[in-house]
Amino acid sequence: MTAPPRPVARPDRGIRAARRLDPREAGFQGLLLLSFGLGVVVLAVLLIQVIVQGWPRLNLDLFRRFPSSLPSRAGAQSAIFGTLWVIGFTALFTVPLGVAAGIYLEEYADKQRWYNRLVELNIQNLAAVPSIIYGILGLGFIVRGPLKFGFVVISAALTLTLLILPTVILASREAIRAVPMSIRLASLALGATKWQTVSRQVLPSAVPGIATGIILALSRAIGEAAPLVLLGGLTFITFNPTGAFSPFTVMPIQIFNYIERPQSEYRVVAAAMIVVLLAILLLMNSVAIWLRNRFRQEW
């Protein structure tokens, strides 16, 4: 994660002190620090602003109530349950596919073959395709088109799966690559087959890294709104989903819905929901960082 230590950073400490008066040096460094500070300041202002704005509605009623045409009675329960359903299915699809593809590319693929190189370049490119394009794919293939599922939990989960799959694959590959070759060789030398080596030695050692990548990718999916808006998500859902083929709404879409309403009271509800959403994401990120540090192996 962090870069290797710089040997240069220490020996010139005395030099830096002597030059502290040079206005160009100090000015340049100040400018750099300032541009770094911009991100920090914006983050702080953003957090304070949503908490202050959403404070009046940050109570249990937010979780108890459903979307309503009366702003004073509007809540977020159907959106929270919708998010849980959608992300649950997304994880169900993403984890096996992403890990399998990662294993293939790291352990089995012969890099000289054109089709393996194609897959690799393709995944890199897919990771940078705008999310709204995945919405178009979902609209054309899943919601309408061949599958014709309509706007239900499974459509959103499939679309989000395709969206985050490249990220999960790249993260799995990195985790698998970090497992030292000596472990594989030792396992093979003891007579294990290739798959036994991968499934019993490599994969268990790579699990913390893979899990971190998956959690981060899922937290991206939780906040994603654009493709789902296109799929037709701006409907008024006042009930919790009951299954894979149930209509639903999710938190980012419901937030967008409330922002777009003319009554300013809805914006307070939107801000309160944003606080809840950010809290969920923060929790997931903390778990990911904890996993990374707790199970990190030094080889």
Next chain:
Amino acid sequence: MTHTTTQRRGGATAAGTSLRRSRPRYGERLIVAFLFAAAFLSVLVTAGIVISLAIPTVDFFRTVNIGHFLTGRSWAPLFKPPSFGVLPLVAATIVVTLVAMLVAVPAGLGAATYLSEYASRRFRKVFKPVLEVLAGIPTVVYGFFALTFVTPLIQKIWPFGAPPDVYNMLSAGLVMGVMILPTVASLSEDAMNAVPQALRAGAFALGSTRRQVTTRVVFPAALSGIVSACVLGISRAVGETMIVLIAAGGTPRFTFDPRQGAQTMTAFIAAAGFGDQPTGSTGYKTIFAVGSLLFVLTFIMNIFSIRLVRRYREVYE
């Protein structure tokens, strides 16, 4: 493919080959086939994207002249008679992207330089995650921030002439710049970290100051990585949807004035989800025509960026 890998491994474990020949492991082959299928799925996804975009787009250009689409200055697909000139959407996309890059490139580069060349390890450990958090905030939240905080702020402190509208491209672009900042920063920091330490040490030994080392040695050496980071940033700005949808308004308008609101390509596509367009209508197909344009633009930038990164990697590894 399985065969070659087996042979290579067989060579490594001496007696392996003969064992395998007498009793081929079908189970293992089945597993490899499944793993390959999972990896190959990504190619199918790309094919799916291209097909789902291409078919309605070709259909669309049967009814609408492609020359009119690319050069027309009026976008009114739902009017009667409709007008399908995409330039207003492109212009809005360019304006928002420009504003975003004016924030993201200098600030992102500055932050990357500070982290890579100046910051102590402790500073880096504490503050680098801030950029990661910034990158993890959902775009709908940024949109809310632009509309309810940045726009009123700009309107209040606007120093000259008419202040920006409630929906304007300026605040959408500014906030988008902050959103892209981590992308630009982390990729260019990677590029600067890849510059060999010997180059810095050599320049220091010749009496350069830290600023001189940074601007005259590290920047030029990391340039292709930095450019690639910026191109990827532009690609993300062009493809970003929720911020512009919320803060830049939903009216297509051919203007380069950032104080006004205008609809970008992405915002148009997303907004098409509001109304229930019947499948197969020209209105429905416009989503795919604009989507194709967006996909081609970002695809070119992504490939360019991936190529650049590969090239600079070859130099130092």
